[in-house]
Amino acid sequence: MNFGGDAKKAWKDIWGCGQGIGPITRVQKTAEYIARLKREYAQAEARLAEL
Incomplete structure (x- = not known):
């Protein structure tokens, strides 16, 4: 990837996954996750109701 040039466009082709990608260990159906x-x-x- 070329990160040089116009600073406004430097990140247009980079898809970030955020900090939460590490805990993902498997692909599952959306219904199962919900x-x-x-x-x-x-x-x-x-648990909160017990407090």
């Missing part, structure tokens, strides 16, 4: 998020949210909510 179900996990719902389950974890409910567990966290229950």
